[in-house]
Amino acid sequence: MTRKFKNIKGGVTLPHKKGTSEISTKILPIPKLVEIPMQQHIGACCEVLVNKGDYVYVGQVLGDTAKFVSAPIHSSVSGKVIQIKDIILYNGSKSVSIIIEPDGKQTVLPDISKPDISTKENFLKAVRSSGLTGLGGAGFPAHVKLDTKDRIPEALIINAVECEPYITCDYRAIIEEGREIVKGIELILDKLSISKSYIAVEDNKPAAFTLLKELTKDEPRIETVMLSTKYPQGAEKMLIYALTGREVPMNGLPIDVGVVVMNVTSVLALFKYCQTGMPLVSRRVTVEGDGVADKGNYQVVLGTYIKDIFEYCKGDNQKTLKVLCGGPMMGITAESYETPVIKQNNAFLFMTQEDLDFIEETACIRCGRCIDACPMGLMPLTLNKYALAKMTEELEKYHIMNCIECGACSYVCPAKRHLVQSFRVGKDLLKKAKVKNG
Ligand code: SF4
Numbered sequence: 001m002t003r004k005f006k007n008i009k010g011g012v013t014l015p016h017k018k019g020t021s022e023i024s025t026k027i028l029p030i031p032k033l034v035e036i037p038m039q040q041h042i043g044a045c046c047e048v049l050v051n052k053g054d055y056v057y058v059g060q061v062l063g064d065t066a067k068f069v070s071a072p073i074h075s076s077v078s079g080k081v082i083q084i085k086d087i088i089l090y091n092g093s094k095s096v097s098i099i100i101e102p103d104g105k106q107t108v109l110p111d112i113s114k115p116d117i118s119t120k121e122n123f124l125k126a127v128r129s130s131g132l133t134g135l136g137g138a139g140f141p142a143h144v145k146l147d148t149k150d151r152i153p154e155a156l157i158i159n160a161v162e163c164e165p166y167i168t169c170d171y172r173a174i175i176e177e178g179r180e181i182v183k184g185i186e187l188i189l190d191k192l193s194i195s196k197s198y199i200a201v202e203d204n205k206p207a208a209f210t211l212l213k214e215l216t217k218d219e220p221r222i223e224t225v226m227l228s229t230k231y232p233q234g235a236e237k238m239l240i241y242a243l244t245g246r247e248v249p250m251n252g253l254p255i256d257v258g259v260v261v262m263n264v265t266s267v268l269a270l271f272k273y274c275q276t277g278m279p280l281v282s283r284r285v286t287v288e289g290d291g292v293a294d295k296g297n298y299q300v301v302l303g304t305y306i307k308d309i310f311e312y313c314k315g316d317n318q319k320t321l322k323v324l325c326g327g328p329m330m331g332i333t334a335e336s337y338e339t340p341v342i343k344q345n346n347a348f349l350f351m352t353q354e355d356l357d358f359i360e361e362t363a364c365i366r367c368g369r370c371i372d373a374c375p376m377g378l379m380p381l382t383l384n385k386y387a388l389a390k391m392t393e394e395l396e397k398y399h400i401m402n403c404i405e406c407g408a409c410s411y412v413c414p415a416k417r418h419l420v421q422s423f424r425v426g427k428d429l430l431k432k433a434k435v436k437n438g
């Protein structure tokens with residue numbers, strides 16, 4: 001593969017605002033209750049495999065399915081299952097949730113042991129058993145991504161771009177566990193017979209770049225590359241384009257252009273699983289925004305409620321007006337403080353009036369700035385018009401499903417049109433119309 005850096009099409013330059021980047025990760029205490037949804041990934045929802053009243057161990061499978069595009073879900077605590085109920089997640093998906101009262105002992109499932117990864121097949125089975133899904137926010141099951149069938153990727157791209165303001169959990173993973181990340185990359189290269197890997201870092205994170213460069217200096221298969229900072233370069237298709245100049249076809253996958261992309265924290269989680277056999281039961285999240293006093297990165301067990309994070313980080317109820325799951329560009333508002341942390345959550349932003357600075361949307365002035373900013377070559381103003389008018393045929397014609405919901409168009413819009421919200425609604429309408437029409 002000839003590597004040539006490209007400037008992504010469109011995109012915007014955002015303020016850096018990485019105020020937690022130099023604070024070491026802390027561990028959040030085990031909460032009084034955890035709630036573990038059975039839908040924490042793109043794909044099929046898991047079926048519940050435990051009953052109310054059961055005692056469960058840390059690392060025990062709580063839910064799974066035979067469907068390929070899915071990933072098992074494990075208990076993050078030891079304790080008693082006290083309730084199983086239907087919920088709607090912050091992102092609108094319906095799920096069943098298992099509520100567990102921890103006993104505080106964190107007793108690990110007795111038969112947890114290092115997985116057999118001696119062959120490619122066993123390795124892919126182990127990736128599935130780990131419960132790993134894309135930890136950068138997309139939630140795509142890792143075993144699906146790595147199972148390239150008979151195609152050997154030309155390169156493994158490690159996404160360490162972390163391009164949204166505020167979020168620093170990937171950066172802290174590199175600074176604190178960079179050696180393990182490099183070993184994880186080597187493991188994937190070995191198991192999938194891939195000969196080259198690129199770790200992509202933006203130039204606003206020089207310490208991460210320098211460290212990774214140092215850690216890989218004797219590994220010719222891994223090259224750490226620095227890209228100029230531009231949002232949304234961390235989006236998979238954008239990153240592939242920036243590094244290789246190749247464009248993933250509409251409805252295509254990275255392997256269609258010869259690459260596999262993994263988030264840097266996902267690689268770390270995979271390496272740890274292969275070392276210990278402990279599946280994904282906790283993750284590092286960035287806690288930011290002026291609604292909390294103790295901003296930083298925290299290792300939290302999955303299923304912890306936002307209210308427990310808020311309390312531990314000395315949140316101020318009077319000041320906090322909104323909680324975003326994710327960054328300011330792509331984050332989704334949590335409707336309740338009783339929203340549990342799932343695998344996809346990389347950050348929680350506790351926003352105040354100042355952060356929000358809400359401005360009423362006004363009529364589109366047809367300035368075209370949203371078109372220039374769109375990295376996917378879409379017509380945001382037109383999509384907005386059709387989404388509001390619920391015109392699903394037109395939405396399809398103008399490729400709304402290609403929108404990656406990056407928010408670059410909303411960011412530059414002088415009329416402050418709520419473009420991304422309208423695209424989420426538009427996509428939903430189109431999906432429903434397709435189901436209705438068979
Ligand atoms: S940027 Fe806003 S005002 Fe300008 S064309 Fe797009 S939607 Fe209209």
Ligand code: SF4
Nearest residue numbers: 374403404406407409
């Ligand atoms: S239309 Fe979608 S992909 Fe294009 S800038 Fe807006 S949110 Fe991003």
